[in-house]
Amino acid sequence: MSAFEHKFLTCTSDVNSNLEVTNKTLLEWMEDVGSLHSDEANCGMKTIEETKLSWVIIQWKVKVHRRFRYGETINIKTWVSGTKRLYTFREYEFYDEEGNVVVSASGKWVLTHLEQGVISVPPEIVETYGTCRETAFEEGNNMPRLKDPMDFSMPYEFHVPCTYIDINGHMNNIFYMDIAYQAMPEEVFRNNTFDEFEIMYRKECKMNDRLMCYYHFDGESHYISVRNEDSSQLHVLLKLK
Numbered sequence: 001m002s003a004f005e006h007k008f009l010t011c012t013s014d015v016n017s018n019l020e021v022t023n024k025t026l027l028e029w030m031e032d033v034g035s036l037h038s039d040e041a042n043c044g045m046k047t048i049e050e051t052k053l054s055w056v057i058i059q060w061k062v063k064v065h066r067r068f069r070y071g072e073t074i075n076i077k078t079w080v081s082g083t084k085r086l087y088t089f090r091e092y093e094f095y096d097e098e099g100n101v102v103v104s105a106s107g108k109w110v111l112t113h114l115e116q117g118v119i120s121v122p123p124e125i126v127e128t129y130g131t132c133r134e135t136a137f138e139e140g141n142n143m144p145r146l147k148d149p150m151d152f153s154m155p156y157e158f159h160v161p162c163t164y165i166d167i168n169g170h171m172n173n174i175f176y177m178d179i180a181y182q183a184m185p186e187e188v189f190r191n192n193t194f195d196e197f198e199i200m201y202r203k204e205c206k207m208n209d210r211l212m213c214y215y216h217f218d219g220e221s222h223y224i225s226v227r228n229e230d231s232s233q234l235h236v237l238l239k240l241k
Contacts, residue, residue: 002130003079004037010072019070023194026062027174030092030105033076041128043111045167052114057173057201058087059108059143064195066102073097079132082141086110086118089143091136104136108143112168146200146237149223152214155231156183160209170204180224180238183213188222194240202234211235 008014014025034055038044043053068074075095082089087108094103110118111125135141158179166172176199181189205211205226212231216223226236 002132003077004033004040005075005077006033006036007073007075010068010070010074012070015070020067020193021069023062023064023197024174024177026064026094026103026105027060027177029074029076029094030060030078030107031057031174033078033092034090034107034109037078037129041125043125043128048114048167054112054114054168055088055109056112056118056168057107057109059145059201060105060173060197060199061107061137061143062103062105062197063137064103064193066096066100067193067195068094068096068102074102079134080129081106081133081135082131083121083126084141086120088121089135089141091132091134093136106136106141106143114168146198146239148225148234148237149216149218152216152223152225155212155214158182158211158213160205160207160211162207165207168204170206171209173199173201176201176226176236176238179211179213179226180240183224183226184215184222188217192222192240194222196241198239200237202236205235 008029010021014021016022035044039046077093079091081091090107092105093101096102111121113119160171164171164175210229212227214225222240224238227234
C-alpha cells in the first residue's frame with residue numbers, strides 16, 4: 001500500500017458564512033483521511049485496543065490554492081513520504097471534481113504507545129504503509145520548528161471544555177484553530193481567509209486546563225501562542241498568512 005484516497009462532500013457544517021470551506025474543516029478532513037489510511041495499515045483506530053499504538057500530530061503546513069465551496073465533492077489523496085528520527089511525514093493533496101489540486105498540505109507525526117509514549121516506527125509498519133518520496137511542497141520533508149515571537153498582545157483566556165477531548169485524553173488538534181481566531185483582533189479574523197498556515201504542537205492540553213493565548217503580527221504573518229496558565233509552557237504556536 002502506498003497512497004490512499006477518500007472523497008468528502010462539502011456540507012453545511014464545513015463552511016463559513018460565505019459558503020467557503022473553513023481551515024478547521026481542512027484539518028478535520030486530514031485527520032480523518034489519515035486515520036482511514038492507518039486503519040488499512042492495521043495501525044489506526046480500529047486496532048488501538050490491540051496494538052496500543054496511536055499517531056499524534058506534531059506540525060501542520062497547509063496552502064489553499066482555491067477556497068472551494070458548499071456542495072463541492074473533494075477527493076483527498078494522502079501518502080507517507082518518509083521518516084526522519086522519530087518523525088513520520090504524511091502528505092496531502094485535495095482535488096476538485098475537475099482534478100485540479102486545490103489544497104496542498106504536509107503533516108509531521110509521531111507514533112506513540114499508550115503506555116510507553118513516543119516510539120520509533122517498527123519496520124513492519126513502515127513496510128505496510130509503503131513510502132512515496134513525492135512531497136506536496138517543493139522543499140520536501142523540510143518542516144522546521146516555528147519560532148515563537150517575543151512581542152505579544154494582551155492574552156485571551158480560555159478553559160478547555162470536556163467536548164474538546166479526544167481518544168488520547170487530550171484536546172483535539174483541530175480546536176486550536178477556533179482558539180486562534182478568538183485570540184486575534186476581530187477585524188483581522190473578518191478580513192482574512194488565511195490561505196497559508198502552519199501549526200506546531202509542543203505539549204498537549206487536558207480538560208479544564210486554563211490557557212493564555214497571545215496574538216502578534218509581524219507585518220506579514222499572524223502568530224497565536226497558546227500557553228499554560230502562568231505562560232511558562234508553550235502548548236501550541238500557530239502562524240497564519
